[in-house]
Amino acid sequence: MTFEDELRKGNFQVAECTDCKKIVWPPSDFCNQCFQEIRWRKCANEGKIIEFSKQNNNYFCLAEFENTIKIIGKVAS
Ligand SMILES: [Zn+2]
Numbered sequence: 001m002t003f004e005d006e007l008r009k010g011n012f013q014v015a016e017c018t019d020c021k022k023i024v025w026p027p028s029d030f031c032n033q034c035f036q037e038i039r040w041r042k043c044a045n046e047g048k049i050i051e052f053s054k055q056n057n058n059y060f061c062l063a064e065f066e067n068t069i070k071i072i073g074k075v076a077s
Contacts, residue, residue, distance in 0.1 A: 012065075013041065014041060014043045015038040043069070047064055061073055
């Protein structure tokens, strides 16, 4: 299972360290802090939008999930 495969199915997964519980972002097989294995879990669905911008006729937003993951997305209008 990979992050991209799950994302395509609509499951936004985060990689969480089994040891220190840190969210590993960008996703990796091992924690980037203590090098323990990670496990996948579903992300908290609610992200908060921290920035919103307009470029030409497109809106983009920068959303943050679980205080760690920042994703830039194009907002469908
Ligand atoms: Zn860790």
